[in-house]
Amino acid sequence: MRIKIIMLSLLAVTAGVFAYTRQHNAVPSDLRDAVADSPLDTLKTEAGTEASRVSVTKPAKPFSVETGSGRESFNKGYVAADDPSAGVPTKPVKWVTIKGGKFKMGTDSSGAAFYDAKPVHEVAIKTFDMSETDVTVEQYKECVLKGACTEPGLDKFCNWGEKGRQLHPVNCVTWEQADKYAKFKSKQPGFEGARLPSEAEWEYAATSGGRNQEYPWGADEPDCDKAVMYEKLAPGCGENSTWAVCSKTAGNTAQGLCDMAGNVHQWVQDTYHDSYEGAPVDGSDFKGAGAIRVVRGGSFLSHVASSLRADYRNAIEPQGRNGGIGFRLARDAEHPFFQKW
Numbered sequence: 001m002r003i004k005i006i007m008l009s010l011l012a013v014t015a016g017v018f019a020y021t022r023q024h025n026a027v028p029s030d031l032r033d034a035v036a037d038s039p040l041d042t043l044k045t046e047a048g049t050e051a052s053r054v055s056v057t058k059p060a061k062p063f064s065v066e067t068g069s070g071r072e073s074f075n076k077g078y079v080a081a082d083d084p085s086a087g088v089p090t091k092p093v094k095w096v097t098i099k100g101g102k103f104k105m106g107t108d109s110s111g112a113a114f115y116d117a118k119p120v121h122e123v124a125i126k127t128f129d130m131s132e133t134d135v136t137v138e139q140y141k142e143c144v145l146k147g148a149c150t151e152p153g154l155d156k157f158c159n160w161g162e163k164g165r166q167l168h169p170v171n172c173v174t175w176e177q178a179d180k181y182a183k184f185k186s187k188q189p190g191f192e193g194a195r196l197p198s199e200a201e202w203e204y205a206a207t208s209g210g211r212n213q214e215y216p217w218g219a220d221e222p223d224c225d226k227a228v229m230y231e232k233l234a235p236g237c238g239e240n241s242t243w244a245v246c247s248k249t250a251g252n253t254a255q256g257l258c259d260m261a262g263n264v265h266q267w268v269q270d271t272y273h274d275s276y277e278g279a280p281v282d283g284s285d286f287k288g289a290g291a292i293r294v295v296r297g298g299s300f301l302s303h304v305a306s307s308l309r310a311d312y313r314n315a316i317e318p319q320g321r322n323g324g325i326g327f328r329l330a331r332d333a334e335h336p337f338f339q340k341w
Contacts, residue, residue: 087145089138091167093131093185096256097333098201100127100283103210105203106276107311113304116274117311125204125283130197131329133245133258134169134266140181141166148184150177157235157301157323159242167244169264169326175293175318178267178327185329197330198285199270199313202296206261206310208254214309216253216260222298222308226251227262230303242300242323261308264326265295272315291318299324 106120137159143149152160153172159165160172173181178196186194197205204210213219217226224237226248232238246258253260269285272292279286292315298308301324306312316325 087142089136089142091136091138093135093139093191093329094133095129095331096132097127097129098125098205098209098255100125101204101210103204103207104212105200105279105311107309109311111306113306113312116315117276117313119276121276121279121281123200123204123279123281123283125201125210127333128197128201128283129331129333130201130205130257132256134264134326134328135178135181136167136245137170138166140170140173143181143184146184149181152177153321155322157241159323165242168242169245169259171242171264171323171326172321173267173325173327174321175267175316177321181327182329186331191329191331193331194329195331196267196269196327198283199268199294199296200280200283200285201330202266202268203310204283205253205255205257206297211254214311215251216257216310217251221305222251222261224248227298227308228259228300229262229298229308230301236300239300259297261298261310262302263300264297265299265314265324266297267316267325267327268294268296270294274315292316293318295325 102122102124104120105123106117107114108118108120140149140152144151152158152170154161155172158172159168159170182195185191206216207213208216215222215226220226222229224231228236228243228248230236234240236242242263245263246252248262249258251261252258270293271286271288271290272294273279273286273288273290276286295314295316296310296312298312302308
């Protein structure tokens with residue numbers, strides 16, 4: 001009997017140790033299934049051929065000290081020391097009016113980098129408003145605090161939760177997150193009709209109103225005087241990150257839009273097509289049955305001049321996100337309730 005009791009006790013202890021070990025060594029499913037983001041510019045090689053899709057990560061869960069994230073803040077992913085107030089950005093979205101007109105969209109440039117930017121076609125753009133900058137971390141934070149948006153990712157190069165980045169562009173957001181933010185803003189006075197810009201509107205604005213030029217500032221090759229790009233042997237002009245919006249004013253468009261090349265690529269409204277055959281000529285978004293979306297503009301990870309051109313485009317899955325992707329807003333200028341800034 002004594003031997004039997006000893007054996008039963010040993011079995012119980014063994015079972016308890018196994019359960020404890022299993023519980024503490026298990027990898028959380030959201031971490032196990034997550035795929036690390038790749039730089040956006042790996043989508044097209046330097047020759048311009050499509051190489052791979054941006055990997056998809058699951059929406060970020062709230063981080064805390066207990067998770068071992070290394071971040072100071074907490075269930076809202078925003079560093080307390082940078083929090084100006086309860087969701088009110090210190091620098092709110094500011095509109096710039098872009099006067100309409102006709103322009104030639106696309107390019108005749110040879111090379112695989114521009115295989116999907118053809119044929120050149122004339123598009124008539126109505127006057128519209130575009131946000132002066134990419135949407136910033138603090139601007140996006142307002143939507144998160146009010147429960148209308150989910151948190152961005154917290155992977156490499158992401159700005160959410162990083163101290164001192166409140167005026168950097170929000171990045172690591174999916175197309176759906178960008179679209180939800182636009183819908184959130186559209187319900188506020190002075191922002192009625194806010195949305196993501198169409199691809200045609202974006203290119204028109206990025207060429208300073210449809211001018212025959214390759215870059216927002218003109219024809220000169222991009223450098224760190226004009227754009228936040230990969231230079232000085234590191235991303236972000238040697239800073240290894242994005243910069244605060246409007247840091248490179250020498251690269252602004254004639255109308256005053258900042259960072260239309262560099263800092264972050266920007267989601268637009270359109271679904272992706274591998275050519276402009278059948279594209280709308282009225283400036284509206286190119287709709288289609290596919291789910292793939294379009295990003296425009298270069299990023300702080302861009303090291304090839306062609307990827308910073310106004311006519312360069314990339315196809316991204318709508319769930320794709322990384323440090324090189326952000327967005328800005330647009331709206332129709334004719335809305336009767338618009339209040340200009």
